[in-house]
Amino acid sequence: MPALPTSLTLGSLTVETPVVLAPMAGITNAAYRRLCAEQGAGLYVCEMITSRGLVERDETTLNMLVFDDLEKVRSVQLYGTDPVYVGKAAEILCAEYGVAHIDLNFGCPVPKVTRKGGGGALPWKRGLLAEILTAAVGAATPYDVPVTMKTRKGIDEDHVTYLDAGRIAEDSGCAAIALHGRTVAQSYSGEADWSAIANLVDHVSIPVLGNGDIWEAGDAVRMVSETGAAGVVVGRGCLGRPWLFRDLAAAFAPSGPSAPVLPSLGEVRDVMRRHAELLSEHMGEERGCKEFRKHVSWYLKGFRAGGTLRHSLALVDSLASLERLLDELDPSEPFPVSELGHPRGRQGSPRTKVALPEGWLDDVDGAGAHVQEDSNETTGG
Incomplete structure (x- = not known):
């Protein structure tokens, strides 16, 4: 090669x-x-x-x-x-x-x-x-x-x-x-x-x-x-x-x-939090949280997070509420290897x-x- x-x-x-x-x-x-x-x-x-x-x-x-x-x-x-x-x-x-x-x-x-x-x-x-x-x-x-x-x-x-x-x-x-x-x-x-x-x-x-x-x-x-x-x-x-x-x-x-190195759900959670914080810095907290919503399903794809939690995260309207919801995720859950190598987003x-x-x-x-x-x-x- x-x-x-x-x-x-x-x-x-x-x-x-x-x-x-x-x-x-x-x-x-x-x-x-x-x-x-x-x-x-x-x-x-x-x-x-x-x-x-x-x-x-x-x-x-x-x-x-x-x-x-x-x-x-x-x-x-x-x-x-x-x-x-x-x-x-x-x-x-x-x-x-x-x-x-x-x-x-x-x-x-x-x-x-x-x-x-x-x-x-x-x-x-x-x-x-x-x-x-x-x-x-x-x-x-x-x-x-x-x-x-x-x-x-x-x-x-x-x-x-x-x-x-x-x-x-x-x-x-x-x-x-x-x-x-x-x-x-x-x-x-x-x-x-x-x-x-x-x-x-x-x-x-x-x-x-x-x-x-x-x-x-x-x-x-x-x-x-x-x-x-x-x-x-x-x-x-x-x-x-x-x-x-x-x-x-x-x-x-x-x-x-x-x-x-595949991230655990805890590490993914940290990235999600950082993403929302950066969006809030640039756009203000209300708009930043709204912009973050579209990313939730991509971040959690393949993880075991339940439908109720996913739905709540997709409606998040403040960093404080995001923090409370992220705490419900199991930080030890390993990355779902079944998701590797597959298309993401629109097809x-x-x-x-x-x-x-x-x-x-x-x-x-x-x-x-x-x-x-x-x-x-x-x-x-």
Whole structure:
């Protein structure tokens, strides 16, 4: 097996561990990024924001663009379909927010986004993709901020885009490209095609990051070994499991990989408490506790905690009530090994037809095109 990478270089930025936290709407806020960073090294990307929303100073967008005081390396993912907006947004991020890394989302499979030609549908228009990437890189270069992009294999198996997207990313000056090994039509269903990641590695000279079906640290090691990827992007695998980044740091350590240590329910309880505290620090206690509720089922998945307790935790409205409920958990209960290696979060079913603008597939250029973009669109890839 070839030697594993122990760090990741993105232009002027060096990441201590070749691991990136994928932006997830409503999940990867400043509190969660801080929580993951406390577990292990990596690059932790802010929730995705829209270029237009940032340029127009949309309140919802600006409220998402928040960083923890200890977040020294600020990373943001932009969603954009208009080169002018993307360029202006990239400049704002560099000049006003001091970001160290900008990622562009061309992987979202959500119908309301692809129906307008955005997300995973946009790379079909090679000319438009090049214009957007060139605008972003041009705006970020004076600040020495690397720009990367994330995409999928294509719209479906008959309309594959990732190899052209990789070439365009490289030609546009991107520092790296991340590939989710599924098509838009697959959404989050089925299995990710890691062979596509390997093909992209052979096709471009910039670093390729692999994404899809990384549920355990061993999956990340296997992906890098099989594909030659420079690192991995982790999304759903860390839901309710921020300690996955501890395991990943150990897996890619210069001293060689070490076996992960499974947390007891007592240790999981401590992480839950810390998560809620961080959310409360950033959002206020009432809102922070409400935000925490969505994480309860992920944290307790596979544990024996009863339905009544789970229900109460999912309605928690204060840190004091959370503390009382957490005390009811059995701290000695071992981690449920039956949950290891299985998908977490949304999966869904493949789509028979991807929602696209009328005539979208008629040509592959799109140079000079303008795709409709809402000012506060929220997506994921």
